[in-house]
Amino acid sequence: MNNKRIAVMDLGTNTFHLLIAEGPADNFTEILHLNEDVKLGKGGINKGIIQPEAFERGIAAMKRFRSYIDVNSVTDIRAIATSAIRSAANGQDFIRKVKEQAHIDIELITGEQEAAYIYEGINASGCLTDDNALIMDIGGGSVEFIIGNTDEVLWKQSFEIGAARLMDKFHQTDPVPVQAIKELTQYLNSKLPELFLAASKYKPAILIGSSGAFESFAEVIELEKGKNFNLKQTKVYNFDIDELLDLIERLIKSSHSQRAKIKGIIPVRVDMIVVASLITIYMMQKMGIADVTMSTYSLKEGVLAQMLS
Incomplete structure (x- = not known):
């Protein structure tokens, strides 16, 4: 029996998503699904920088996610960062601050890896x-x-x-x-x-x-x-x-x-x-x-x- 309860975070340019689920891959049970309008790219997306206000919104959202993860007895966690954090000069600063303040390790993935995961998700939807x-x-x-x-x-x-x-x-x-x-x-x-x-x-x-x-x-x-x-x-x-x-x-x-x-x-x-x-x-x-x-x-x-x- 698969007893894993998993939290996946997708840290996008506009929205941070938290999905907590358990059960089989093809028919999982959603425990919690939250979207936070972080707008990480606001004011800086084409300048290649996360602006101070957006940076703070991002940290605050990750701290909230951490509290939900703690109360839902999650066994495995993954936080995936994509384009906005990937292309920002201070993206690594953000990753470091999240580890310090929310105790979450963020994985920075390439566009190719992102596309591969999207395919897996689409295929799982049938x-x-x-x-x-x-x-x-x-x-x-x-x-x-x-x-x-x-x-x-x-x-x-x-x-x-x-x-x-x-x-x-x-x-x-x-x-x-x-x-x-x-x-x-x-x-x-x-x-x-x-x-x-x-x-x-x-x-x-x-x-x-x-x-x-x-x-x-x-x-x-x-x-x-x-x-x-x-x-x-x-x-x-x-x-x-x-x-x-x-x-x-x-x-x-x-x-x-x-x-x-x-x-x-x-x-x-x-x-x-x-x-x-x-x-x-x-x-x-x-x-x-x-x-x-x-x-x-x-x-x-x-x-x-x-x-x-």
């Missing part, structure tokens, strides 16, 4: 088939692309084009101007040739969006239909393509105050969802994909599956 899929995980600092099926990863890469970075570069005026959208498109064209090469080789027919903005897309669509939608009880959601395109178009044209009133978009995502929408529509058009699925599983579930198996 949405992959024998057909090749393009998995896209839009983080605040980086975006991971993985082409694979239920049997294997065919290609994977992480690009430093996360939503916080793109917002800082292209979404300065609200609603986002047409000219900025054109510039963003050219920017993505210049950054992603390796992805297009891999896609022409492996021909993915489906786009799988990993958690994040895709959860918001699904939640908004379902709530607007007057349906109850519980993300916690959803592993996989298949989009009606017209509903998704309609929502993306509305989000791209919206102002901050309009987005803030939409039920289903969490506060930390109200602005970030615009560039996330732009990346999503860009990928669909570029790849000619009209089949889009969301998985609520991502990096932390991939790490968890590995630890529980």
